[in-house]
Amino acid sequence: MPQPGQRSTAGRDEILAAATDLFAESGYDAVSIQAIACRAGTSKANVFHHFRSKEALYLEVMRAACSRFAAASELADRGAEHRYTEGIVDFLRADFVQLRADPVHAHLILREVLESGPGRGQALARDVFDDHFRLVVDLFREGQAAGVLADDVVPEAAAVMMIAAGVFSFQSRHVLRHLPGVDFIDDVDRYGDTMGRILLNGMRARTRQPGQDES
Amino acid sequence: MPQPGQRSTAGRDEILAAATDLFAESGYDAVSIQAIACRAGTSKANVFHHFRSKEALYLEVMRAACSRFAAASELADRGAEHRYTEGIVDFLRADFVQLRADPVHAHLILREVLESGPGRGQALARDVFDDHFRLVVDLFREGQAAGVLADDVVPEAAAVMMIAAGVFSFQSRHVLRHLPGVDFIDDVDRYGDTMGRILLNGMRARTRQPGQDES
DNA sequence: CTGCGCCTTGACCGGACGGTCGGTCGGGGG
DNA sequence: CCCCCGACCGACCGTCCGGTCAAGGCGCAG
Known part of the structure; x- marks a missing residue:
C-alpha cells in the first residue's frame, strides 16, 4: 500500500x-x-x-486461467499420443502435475465448473472442461479399438472416473493431508501410479466377467 | 410475500x-x-x-445438513457390514443414492469441505467427511485382511479413488449431462455398477504385479 | 372485557459495496 | 519548450448490506 x-x-x-x-x-x-x-x-x-467493471475483471481472470489450462491439456495429449494403456497412465499423471503446478487457476476453473448455479464465467470454464473430457474419452476409445481395454465398459464412464481421481484428490488435498495414512496426496509417483494401476487393471480386456462374485 | x-x-x-x-x-x-x-x-x-446473526443461521443450516449425512453414512455402513467386496460396491451405490437423494445438503457440505479458504462451517463439514472416509478405508482394510483385495495397495488411496468417483460424478453432473454419451450420470445402476466393477477388478488380489507394463 | 407477553413488523442505523468524477502527475512527441 | 495524454489518485454518490428497535396486533389468562 x-x-x-x-x-x-x-x-x-x-x-x-x-x-x-x-x-x-x-x-x-x-x-x-x-x-x-x-x-x-x-x-x-x-x-x-x-477494467470496465468488477465482472469484466473477473472474466479477464477466468479467460487467462482457461487459456493456460487448455494449452496444458493439449500438451498432455500430444505427449500420450498413440501409446494406449501407458498413455492413459501418462495422461493421469499429467493431470496430477498440471493441477498442482497451477493450483490457483485450477481452483478458479473447478469452482466455476462444479458450482450448480449460473456462474459468471461458467461458459469459459466449461469449454476447457469439455475439451479435456473429450480428450480422455478418445484415449479410452483408442485403447478399446486396439483390444487392450474391455469394450463392454462405456468409455465416457471410465473417463469420468479417471478425471474424478485427479480432480477430487486435488480438491480435497487440504482435508486429506491431515488424515492418518494420507501423506501421499501430493505425491504424483505414489498416488498417481496407484490410481493408474487400479484403473488400468480394472478395465483390462477379458480379465473377468461381470456376474462372478466369489472371493 | x-x-x-x-x-x-x-x-x-x-x-x-x-x-x-x-x-x-x-x-x-x-x-x-x-x-x-x-x-x-x-x-x-x-x-x-x-437467529442471532447471519453466521448463526448458516451454522444451523450446516449442522442440519451434517447430522443428516452422518446418519446416512452410518446406515450405509451397517448395510454393507462384513461382506467385503460386495460390501464395497454396495457402499459405492449407497454414496451415489445418498448424494442424489439430498443434493441440496450434499452441495452445502461438499462446498465447505473442498473450498480452500477458511470457511464458516468447515469444522462441521470436515468431521462428517472424515468419518465417511474412515468408514471406506476400514472397508478396504477388511477386504485386504480377508485376502480378497491386493494388499500392496494403500487402502487410503483406494478410498480416495472410490469417494472421488461418487463425489465428482455428483458435482459435475450438470456439466456432464449435456455431453454426448454421458446420459448415464444419474443412473445408479448403470454408472455405479460400472465404477464398482472397475474399482474391484483393479484391486483384486494377485491379478498383476507392478512393474509389468506390456499391453 | 382487560391486561399481558410474544411475534412480527416497518423504519431505521452505520458502514461497505460497486462505480463515477474532477483533477494531478510525469514522460514522450511536436 | 510545451503540451498532451494515459496512468493514477482522493473524494464522493447511490445502493444495499447485516443488524437494531420501538411499536402494534394477536392469543391467552384472569
Missing part, C-alpha cells in the same frame, strides 16, 4: 494477478474491489481505470 | 428451509438476509428474531 501522496507503479498485470489470487481464494462475491486494489498496491479507482 | 397488514406464519423451520436452499445454490456471501426472508415469506427482522 503506497503512502498518501506517493504513486504506485501497479498496472494491469499487477491488478490482474492480485484479482486472480483473491478470487481463487474466496470466490467472486467475497472479494471487494478495495481488497484487490490494496493487494495490488494501488487505488480502487485505478482498478476501474483498467 | 404477505400483503401489508397481513401476518406471515413463517417460523424457524420455514426460514431454515429457505436459507438452506439459497445457501446451497449460491454460497454464503452471495445470499442476503432479505432474500432468505423473502423466500420464507416473512420479513428480514423476523429472521433476526429467530
